[in-house]
Amino acid sequence: xxxxxxxEDYLEAILILSQKGNSVRSVDIAxxxxxSKPSVSHAMKLxxxxxxxxxxxxxxxxxxxxxxxxxxxxxxxxxxxxxMLESLGVPSxxxxxxxxxxxxDISEESFERIKERMTADGQLD
Numbered sequence: 830x831x832x833x834x835x836x837e838d839y840l841e842a843i844l845i846l847s848q849k850g851n852s853v854r855s856v857d858i859a860x861x862x863x864x865s866k867p868s869v870s871h872a873m874k875l876x877x878x879x880x881x882x883x884x885x886x887x888x889x890x891x892x893x894x895x896x897x898x899x900x901x902x903x904x905x906x907x908x909x910x911x912x913m914l915e916s917l918g919v920p921s922x923x924x925x926x927x928x929x930x931x932x933x934d935i936s937e938e939s940f941e942r943i944k945e946r947m948t949a950d951g952q953l954d
Contacts, residue, residue: 834933837903844900852889906932
C-alpha cells in the first residue's frame, strides 16, 4: 500500500489526536502539523475520496480500517526510531524530528531488524 509521505503524516496525526480521547477536527490537524487549514482541507478531501478517512457533518475526522493500518504502521516506526536515536544519546527533540524523516524511507527489512534489536535489548518495554 503506497501513499505519499504527506498523506502518511496526516494519517499519523489523526491517530495521535484520536488517542487523546477528543474528536479530531481539521483545525486540530492543522495546528499539530503546522500547516494551513486549506492544506488540511485539501488533504482530507483526498484521503476521504481514497477511503482512508471518514468525516461526519460536524467535521469530525475518523480513520477507516485502511487509514488506521497505515497510521499505526507509521506511528510504530516513528516511536521505535525515536527510541533508538534517544538510546544512542540523541536529544529527544532532534530524535523525534529525525525519526519523522526516517519513518517514510526506511525499508521494511531494516526497520524489522531495528525493532528486533530494540526488543531484545529491552528498550521497547
